[in-house]
Amino acid sequence: MTESALTDSLEAPPRQGGWHGFAADWSSDQRAFKSATWGKAMIWIFLLSDTFIFSCFLLSYMTVRMSTTVPWPDPGKVFALTIAGREIPLILIAIMTFILISSSGTMAMAVNFGYRHDRVKSAVLMLATAAFGASFVGMQAFEWTHLILEGVRPWGNPWGAAQFGSCFFLITGFHGTHVTIGVIFLLITARKVLRGDFESGRRGFFTSRKGRYEIVETMGLYWHFVDLVWVFIFALFYLW
Amino acid sequence: MVDIGAAEGIPPAEVEDVELYHAKSWVTKYVFCQDAKVIAIQYSITAISIGLVALVLSWLIRLQLAFPGTFSIVTPSNYYQFVTMHGMIMVIYLLTALFLGGFGNYLIPLMVGARDMVFPYVNMLSYWVYLLAVVVLVASFFAPGGPTGAGWTLYPPQAILEGTPGRQWGIILMLVSLILFIIGFTMGGLNYVVTVLQGRTRGMTMMRLPLTVWGIFTATILALLAFPALFVASVMMLFDRVLGTSFFMPAIVAAGEHLKYGGGSPILFQHLFWFFGHPEVYIVALPAFGIVSDLISVHSRKNIFGYRMMVWALVAIAVLSFIVWGHHMYISGMNPPFGFFFATSTLIIAVPTAIKVYNWVLTLWRGDIHLTVPMLFALGFIVTFVNGGITGLFLGNVIVDVPLSATMFVVAHFHMVMGIAPILVVFGGIYHWYPKITGRMLNERLGQIHFWITFLGAYLIYFPMHYLGFIGVPRRYYELGETAFVPASAATLNVAITAAALIVGAAQTVFFFNVIWSLYKGKLAGGNPWRAASLEWQTPETPPGHGNWGKELPVVYRWAYDYSVPGAGQDFLPQNQPPAIPAR
Numbered sequence: 001m002t003e004s005a006l007t008d009s010l011e012a013p014p015r016q017g018g019w020h021g022f023a024a025d026w027s028s029d030q031r032a033f034k035s036a037t038w039g040k041a042m043i044w045i046f047l048l049s050d051t052f053i054f055s056c057f058l059l060s061y062m063t064v065r066m067s068t069t070v071p072w073p074d075p076g077k078v079f080a081l082t083i084a085g086r087e088i089p090l091i092l093i094a095i096m097t098f099i100l101i102s103s104s105g106t107m108a109m110a111v112n113f114g115y116r117h118d119r120v121k122s123a124v125l126m127l128a129t130a131a132f133g134a135s136f137v138g139m140q141a142f143e144w145t146h147l148i149l150e151g152v153r154p155w156g157n158p159w160g161a162a163q164f165g166s167c168f169f170l171i172t173g174f175h176g177t178h179v180t181i182g183v184i185f186l187l188i189t190a191r192k193v194l195r196g197d198f199e200s201g202r203r204g205f206f207t208s209r210k211g212r213y214e215i216v217e218t219m220g221l222y223w224h225f226v227d228l229v230w231v232f233i234f235a236l237f238y239l240w
Numbered sequence: 241m242v243d244i245g246a247a248e249g250i251p252p253a254e255v256e257d258v259e260l261y262h263a264k265s266w267v268t269k270y271v272f273c274q275d276a277k278v279i280a281i282q283y284s285i286t287a288i289s290i291g292l293v294a295l296v297l298s299w300l301i302r303l304q305l306a307f308p309g310t311f312s313i314v315t316p317s318n319y320y321q322f323v324t325m326h327g328m329i330m331v332i333y334l335l336t337a338l339f340l341g342g343f344g345n346y347l348i349p350l351m352v353g354a355r356d357m358v359f360p361y362v363n364m365l366s367y368w369v370y371l372l373a374v375v376v377l378v379a380s381f382f383a384p385g386g387p388t389g390a391g392w393t394l395y396p397p398q399a400i401l402e403g404t405p406g407r408q409w410g411i412i413l414m415l416v417s418l419i420l421f422i423i424g425f426t427m428g429g430l431n432y433v434v435t436v437l438q439g440r441t442r443g444m445t446m447m448r449l450p451l452t453v454w455g456i457f458t459a460t461i462l463a464l465l466a467f468p469a470l471f472v473a474s475v476m477m478l479f480d481r482v483l484g485t486s487f488f489m490p491a492i493v494a495a496g497e498h499l500k501y502g503g504g505s506p507i508l509f510q511h512l513f514w515f516f517g518h519p520e521v522y523i524v525a526l527p528a529f530g531i532v533s534d535l536i537s538v539h540s541r542k543n544i545f546g547y548r549m550m551v552w553a554l555v556a557i558a559v560l561s562f563i564v565w566g567h568h569m570y571i572s573g574m575n576p577p578f579g580f581f582f583a584t585s586t587l588i589i590a591v592p593t594a595i596k597v598y599n600w601v602l603t604l605w606r607g608d609i610h611l612t613v614p615m616l617f618a619l620g621f622i623v624t625f626v627n628g629g630i631t632g633l634f635l636g637n638v639i640v641d642v643p644l645s646a647t648m649f650v651v652a653h654f655h656m657v658m659g660i661a662p663i664l665v666v667f668g669g670i671y672h673w674y675p676k677i678t679g680r681m682l683n684e685r686l687g688q689i690h691f692w693i694t695f696l697g698a699y700l701i702y703f704p705m706h707y708l709g710f711i712g713v714p715r716r717y718y719e720l721g722e723t724a725f726v727p728a729s730a731a732t733l734n735v736a737i738t739a740a741a742l743i744v745g746a747a748q749t750v751f752f753f754n755v756i757w758s759l760y761k762g763k764l765a766g767g768n769p770w771r772a773a774s775l776e777w778q779t780p781e782t783p784p785g786h787g788n789w790g791k792e793l794p795v796v797y798r799w800a801y802d803y804s805v806p807g808a809g810q811d812f813l814p815q816n817q818p819p820a821i822p823a824r
Contacts, residue, residue, distance in 0.1 A: 029445045029796070030254045032437045038358040042434045045464065049426060052468035056515075060472060060508055064487055068503035155484040161503055166485035170476070 039218045047225045054229050057174065058236055061167040065240075073159035075238050078147070093238050096139050097230065100179075103132030104227045111220045114213035119193050122216060126190040129223065133183040140176050144169070167237070175233055178226045182219075189219050250795055251442055258355055260787055272368075274360035275786060276345045279367050281677070283341030286367075290374050291334035295745050297326040306731075306738035308719035316718045317405035320389030323716060324406075325381075327392030328414070331520065332421060333374060335662055339527040340425070340463065341370065343669060344432050344456045346677065350776035351453045353441025353794050353816075355787045357431040366431070369424030376417040383409035391716065393517070396488035396509050397501070400481040411481055415474045422467045422474075432460045441775075443796030447551070448815070450774045450800040451544065454551050455530020458558045459523045465562070466519035473512035480504070510572055514565035521658050522561045526554055528625075528665040529596055532618045534800070535668050536600055538772045539615035540607030541811055543801035545599045553592035553599075560589045570638050571645045579638040586636035590629070597626055608804065608811075612770075613687035617668030620695040621661050628657025631706065646716070649709020652702045660698045667694070667751065674755070675769045679782050680762030686754040690747060697744030704733050773812045774800040 015034065016024055025034050033041055065072055076089040083091065110125035147168070154169050156162045192198065193216065201210030263269035270278060300322050304314040314322070345363070349356055357363045380387040389405030390398060398404050400411055436449070436457045449457075476487040480501075488509040489501035537544040544550060566574065566582035574582075600622055609615065631653040635641045644650065667690070674682050709715075712725050720726055768777040780790040794816040802813035 027445055027447060029251055029443050029448075030438075030440050032446065034254070036438065038434055038438050041438050042359065042430050045433055046426070046430055049429075049464040049468060052465050053471055056469050056472035056512060060476060060487065060512065063505055063508045064503070067505040067508070070503060154479060155486070155500070162486055163503060166479065166483075166487060170479065170485075174475075 037212070037214045039214055040221070043218045043221050047221065050225070054174075054232070057171050058232060061163075061171060061237065064163040064167065065161070068161040068163050070161040072161050073157065073164050075240070078152075078159065078164075079143070079238060090238060092139060092143055093234065096136055096143075097234050099132050099139075100136050100227050100230050103129045103136070104224050106132065107220045107223045111213075111217045114193065114216035117199070117213070119196060119199075122213070123190045123194040126186050126193065126216070126219075130183045130186040130190065133179050133186065133223075137176055137179050137183070140172060144172075171233055171237060175226070175229060178229070182223050182226055185219060186223070189215055253442055255438075257793065260355055261360055262786070272364060274356070274364045276349050276357045276360070276363060277677075277784065279363055280342050280345035282367050283337055283345060283370065286371055286374055287334050287337040287342060290329055290377070291338075293378075294326045294329035294334065295748070297322040297329075299742060299745055301326060302738040302741045304718065306735040317386070317389055319718045320391070320716070321387050321405050321410070324389050324391055324394075325377075325387050329377070330659065331392065331524070332418070333377065335524045335658075335666075336425070336463070336520070337370060338666060339524060339662070340432065340456060340460055341367065341428055343452075343527060343531065344460065345428070346673070347452055347776060348432055348435050348456060349439075350676075350779065350784060350788060351450050351774055351800075352436060352439060353444050353775050353789070353796060354435055354439040355789060355793070358434045358439045359431050362427045363431045366424050366428035369420055369427065373417045373420035373424060376413050376420060380406065380410045380413035380417070383413060385409055388414045393510075393513060394477070395513075396477060396480065396504075396506050397490065397492060400477065400489075401492070401499075402494065412478065415478045415481070418474045419471060419478075422471045425463060425467060429460045429464045432456060433464065441793045441796060444775075444815075447548065448796060448799045450530075451533035451547070451550055451554075452527070452530040452774075454554055455527045455533075458554045459526040462519045462526070462558050462561065463523045466516045466523070468516075469512045470516035473509055473516070477509065507569075507572060510569050511565070514568040515562075517568060518565040519558075519561045521654075522557055524658050524662050526558065528621065528662040529554065531665050531669045531672075532621050533596075533600065533603075534772075534774065535614050535618040535665075535672055536603050537801050537803065538672075538770050539612050539618070540604050540609045541803045542603055542607040543799075543803055545602040545605075546595070547799065547801065549595055550599055553595045556592040557589060560585060560592070564589065567636055567641070570641045583636055583638050587633065590633060593629060597622065597629075612671075613682070613684055613691060614668045614672035614770075616688065616691045616695075617664045617671065620691065621664045621668065624656055624664060624695075624698065625661040628653055628655075628661060632657060644709060646714055647709035648705045648713045648715050651715045652705035652709060655705075656698075656702050660702065664695070667691070670755075672770065673776075674758070675765030675782075676776060676779075677783055678759055678762070679765055680758050681765045681769060682758045682762060683754050686750055690750045690754065693747040693750070694744055697740050697747065700740035701737050701744065704737055708733060768814075771810070771812050773798075773802050773814050775815050778814050778816050 015021055026032050028034075036044075079093055080087045080089040081091050082088075106125045107129045110122050110129060113122035113125060147165075151158045152165045152168070154166050157165045193213070195202075197204070198213055198215070199211060261274050263273065263275070268274075273279060273282075300311070300314055301319065303311050304319055345357070348354075377387075383406075385406050385408040387406050388394070388399065388410035390400075390411060394411070394414070400407065404411075406414075436453060440449075476485075479485040480487055480489055484500060486501045486504035488506050489499075489504040490506060491502035492499045533544050533550060564582055564586045566578055567586045570579060570582075631649070635644060635650065635653055671682055671687055674680075708730060711727070711730065713720065713730055720730070765782065767779070767782045770777070775794060775796065776784075778794060779785075779788060795818075796815045797818055798813060798815055800815055802808075802815075804811050805813055
C-alpha cells in the first residue's frame with residue numbers, strides 16, 4: 001500500500017435523510033452514528049443498559065406487590081405531610097418531582113451555552129442543576145428519616161406488606177444514588193468548563209477533545225435519563 | 241462478493257486520529273496498562289487461572305461420583321460447594337471473561353483498524369474490577385463455612401436458608417462478586433460496542449467486519465442487556481440475606497418454627513435469573529460462532545459461505561435469545577400457553593443456528609482444507625455443537641423436558657453445547673492468534689496431541705451421560721445409593737467417565753507446556769503465517785506495537801474473505817490491498 005493511496009481523493013458525499021439516510025449511515029465506514037461522538041454513543045448504550053436495570057427493579061416491585069398476601073400500605077397516606085394542621089398527600093413527593101423536572105430545563109440550557117462556548121453561563125447553569133439535584137437528594141433524605149422514625153424498615157412496617165419498605169428503600173435508594181453521582185459529575189464538569197479545560201485541550205480524567213463541549217451534553221443525557229426514570233418511579237410507586 | 245466496494249474510492253476521514261496515552265514506566269506499561277492488547281492478556285491469564293480452579297473442582301466432583309465416599313475431602317457439603325463453584329466459574333468468570341475481555345480486547349481494535357479501544361482508561365478499570373470480582377470469589381473459599389453450595393442457579397429460598405452450605409459468608413461473597421463482575425463487564429462492554437460502531441477505520445463498513453467481530457459485538461450487546469437482570473436479582477437476594485427483606489422469600493416453616501420471611505416470590509428470582517441466564521448461553525456461543533467462521537474460512541482457503549446470512553443469523557439468534565428464558569422453568573410450574581410459547585420460540589432458534597452450521601459445512605465443501613491445529617479445533621466445534629444443539633431440541637419441548645429435567649441428560653447437553661464447544665473454539669482461537677500475539681508458532685505436534693485427547697475425551701465423558709440421564713440418574717446428587725431403577729452398570733459407567741475426565745483434564749498440561757515452551761523456542765511466525773486476509777494480520781509489526789498501525793491507519797478496500805481469488809497473484813487478498821484498477 002503506497003502512501004499516495006491514502007490521500008483523500010473524494011469529498012464526503014451529501015448525507016440523505018429519512019430511512020435511506022439511516023441505511024446509508026449503517027452501511028458506511030468508520031461510524032454508524034454520523035453525528036455522535038464516542039462519548040455520546042457510549043452514554044446512550046449505557047443508558048439503554050441502565051434502563052434494563054430500572055425496568056427489572058420496577059417489574060420486580062410490581063411482582064411482589066401482586067404476590068404478597070398482606071394488604072399494601074396506601075402511599076397517599078404514608079407519604080402525606082401535615083402542614084398547618086392539614087394532612088396533604090404526596091406533597092413532598094410533588095415538590096421533589098417538580099424540582100427534578102425543573103433541573104432538566106437548566107441542564108438543557110447548560111448544554112446549549114456550552115456549545116456556544118459561553119463558559120460562565122454554562123457552568124452556572126450546571127451548578128444550578130447540581131443544586132436542584134442536591135436539594136432533591138436532601139428531601140429524599142428527609143423523607144427516609146421521616147419514614148424510618150415512623151417505624152418503616154426494609155424488613156417490615158406498621159401498616160402492611162413488608163415488601164413496601166423493601167421496595168421503597170431499594171428503588172428510591174438506587175435512584176438517589178444515580179442522582180448523587182450525577183451531582184458529583186456535574187460539579188466536576190462545571191469546574192472544568194469554568195476553568196476552560198475544554199478550550200485548552202487540557203488532559204485528565206473525564207476529558208474531552210480540544211474546543212469541544214460534548215462532555216456537557218453527555219452529562220445532560222445522563223441527567224435527563226435520571227429524571228425520566230423518576231417519572232416512572234413516581235407513577236408506579238407513589239401514584240399506584 | 242469479491243467486488244464489494246472494490247471499485248470505490250477512499251472515503252474521507254471523519255474522525256481525526258486519536259492521541260494515545262503513552263506509558264512512561266514499567267508499571268503503566270504492563271500493570272495498570274491502558275493498551276487493549278495488554279488488558280486482553282491480563283483478562284485471559286486471570287480467566288484461565290480461575291478456570292483451572294474450576295477444572296480441579298470438576299475432578300473432585302467426578303471422583304465422588306465414581307467412588308462414593310472414598311475420598312474424605314469430598315463431604316456432602318463440599319460436593320455441593322464444588323458443583324456450584326465449578327458451574328459459576330466456568331460460565332461467568334472463565335468463558336464470558338475470556339471471550340469478551342480476552343479475545344474481544346485483543347481482536348476488536350486490530351480487526352476494525354483502530355489504534356485502541358475508544359475509552360482506554362475505562363477499559364483498564366474494567367479489568368481491575370473484574371480482578372476484584374475474582375478475588376472476592378476466591379475469598380469465599382477461605383471464608384467461614386466455605387463458598388456457597390446453592391447450585392450455580394442460586395435458587396432461593398434454599399440459597400440463603402440454614403442448612404445450605406456456605407450460608408454464612410459464601411452466598412454473600414458470591415453475590416458481591418457477581419455485582420462487581422457486572423460493573424466491570426459493563427465498562428468493558430461499552431468499549432467493545434462503541435469501538436465497533438464508531439471506531440472503525442476508513443473503508444471498514446459493518447458488512448466488511450470479520451465474523452469474529454460480529455460475534456463478539458452481538459454477544460456484548462446481549463451481555464449489556466442481560467446482565468442487568470442478574471444485577472437486580474443479586475442485589476435483591478443480598479438484601480434478603482443481609483437485611484432480612486422478603487423479595488424472594490415466601491412464608492417458611494423450618495423445624496416447626498415460622499421464619500421471619502413472608503410474602504416474596506421465589507419464581508420472580510427464577511425469571512430474573514433466566515432472563516439473564518439464557519442470553520448468557522449465547523454470550524458464550526456467539527463469539528465462538530464468529531471465531532469458528534474465521535478459522536474455517538482461513539484454513540480451508542475459501543470465502544465464508546453466505547456472509548450476510550451469517551451476520552443476520554447472529555442478530556436473529558441474539559434477538560430470539562431474549563424471549564426463550566422460560567424453557568429453563570418448565571418444571572417450576574407454568575401456564576400451559578406459556579409453555580407452548582417458550583417451546584415454540586426455543587425451537588425457532590434452531591433455524592438461524594442451522595443456517596450457520598450449513599454455511600460452515602458449505603464453506604468447507606470443496607475447499608482447500610488445511611488440517612492445521614486451529615482447523616482441527618474448529619471442526620471439533622462443529623461436531624460437538626451440532627451434538628449439543630440436537631439434545632437442546634429434546635429439552636426445548638415441554639413434554640420431553642419434564643422427565644429429562646434434573647437428570648444427567650441435562651448435564652450432558654449443556655456441557656456439550658456451551659462447555660466443550662466454546663472451549664474448543666477458545667483453544668482453536670489461541671492456536672490461531674498466538675503467532676500474532678507472541679510472534680512465534682505453537683508446536684503443531686503437541687497441538688494435535690492436545691486436540692485429539694481433548695476432543696475424543698470429551699465424547700467419552702459426555703456421551704455416556706446422555707444414557708445415564710435416560711435411565712433416570714439425577715444430577716447434583718452426592719451419591720446414588722440403592723434404587724429400584726438405576727442398574728448397577730451405571731456405577732461402572734461413572735467410573736469410566738471419571739477416568740476419561742481425569743485424563744482430559746491432565747492432558748491440558750500439554751497445552752500449557754506448549755504455550756510456555758513456544759514463547760521461547762517456538763518457530764518464528766512472521767507477520768502472517770496463515771496467509772489470512774483480515775486486518776489483524778496486516779500490522780506493520782508482529783506482535784503489534786503501541787498504537788497498532790504505525791504512522792497511518794490502514795484503509796480497507798474489501799471484505800475479510802478474499803481467498804483463492806481467480807487471477808490474483810497469491811491465493812488471498814488482504815483487506816487493505818487496493819484494487820488492481822485504481823479508483824476513478
